[in-house]
Amino acid sequence: MSILKVQDIAFVRFSAPDLDAMRAFQISFGLVECPPWHDGVLRMRGTGTSPYIHVTEEGPAGFLGVGLHARNMADLERLAREEGADIAPLDAPGGGFGLRLMDPNGFEVDVIAEQRAATPVETIANAPWNFAAQRPRKGAVKRVAAGPSTVERLGHAVMLVDDLDVTWRWWSERFGLLVSDSVLDPAGKPAALFVRCDRGDDPADHHTLNFSHVPGKSAQFHHAAFEVADLDSLMAGHDHLAALGERHIWGIGRHILGSQVFDYWEDPFGNRVEHWTDGDLLSSNIAPGVHGLDTMVGGQWGPAIPEGFV
Numbered sequence: 001m002s003i004l005k006v007q008d009i010a011f012v013r014f015s016a017p018d019l020d021a022m023r024a025f026q027i028s029f030g031l032v033e034c035p036p037w038h039d040g041v042l043r044m045r046g047t048g049t050s051p052y053i054h055v056t057e058e059g060p061a062g063f064l065g066v067g068l069h070a071r072n073m074a075d076l077e078r079l080a081r082e083e084g085a086d087i088a089p090l091d092a093p094g095g096g097f098g099l100r101l102m103d104p105n106g107f108e109v110d111v112i113a114e115q116r117a118a119t120p121v122e123t124i125a126n127a128p129w130n131f132a133a134q135r136p137r138k139g140a141v142k143r144v145a146a147g148p149s150t151v152e153r154l155g156h157a158v159m160l161v162d163d164l165d166v167t168w169r170w171w172s173e174r175f176g177l178l179v180s181d182s183v184l185d186p187a188g189k190p191a192a193l194f195v196r197c198d199r200g201d202d203p204a205d206h207h208t209l210n211f212s213h214v215p216g217k218s219a220q221f222h223h224a225a226f227e228v229a230d231l232d233s234l235m236a237g238h239d240h241l242a243a244l245g246e247r248h249i250w251g252i253g254r255h256i257l258g259s260q261v262f263d264y265w266e267d268p269f270g271n272r273v274e275h276w277t278d279g280d281l282l283s284s285n286i287a288p289g290v291h292g293l294d295t296m297v298g299g300q301w302g303p304a305i306p307e308g309f310v
Helices: 019-029 073-083 164-175 231-243 293-297
Strands: 008-016 042-045 054-058 062-069 097-102 108-113 151-160 178-184 190-196 209-212 220-228 247-255 261-266 272-277 289-292 299-301
Touching (some): 008 019, 008 108, 073 097, 073 108, 073 164, 164 190, 220 231, 289 293
Parallel strands (some): 008 054, 062 108
Antiparallel strands (some): 042 054, 178 190, 190 209, 247 261, 261 272
């Protein structure tokens, strides 16, 4: 029995020595800068209702941690009692309250509640697709605007961990996460877990977090994934970033586990970030799958995974 059941990922946190460089990349990637806050921290949002989904503090380049949404204040207070942690008001857009824990790998985990929703950013939706079986666009041409992708929200974060068993025990006992798919190494030992939030009958993203253990690799950030409006938005954003000379990592393709159409890039400080669209949604009654490594690193279509990606 877990202490609470978190509802979603809230944000990812980084530090970087040049906030202007991070800001410029994130805007090109499709995020929207939040109004300046007095603490000097760079916060970026998507077009959805989250006040911010990407946080950068000034300092040496690196990954700091993730934020999670508690269901309500009662759950946050229960976690605080169990962990001996202090709840504090959040001095950030959307307000609310939060506490900070540290997982066994040294990743900081902020758990927040009562954050006010932001007003969605107005965007121009792309015209619908005409498929062979269904053709809703009649009497109109389709034109996709050039420019950055329209990032709507943060979908998941992936972290390499020192000990998968210890990590999973810590996260599951506190946050009520469910395994969507486990990946076994050639010896039959778990090498990765794709985990989602337990929202009962309300479907959640196939994975909100992924924990992977790679022999010889220490605990570290792997990537954060941001959902874009649709495939046209992903493709337009790809062309936009390529024209700017940003570093492309992998894509465009479709994953097996999670099914997302993906496109990976790297920010100026070496952090991998992913555009994705058309991912799987699972309710709590879906049983976990078990797979080999080839399923995790392979794709349904698209280029082969680059050497060194995992």
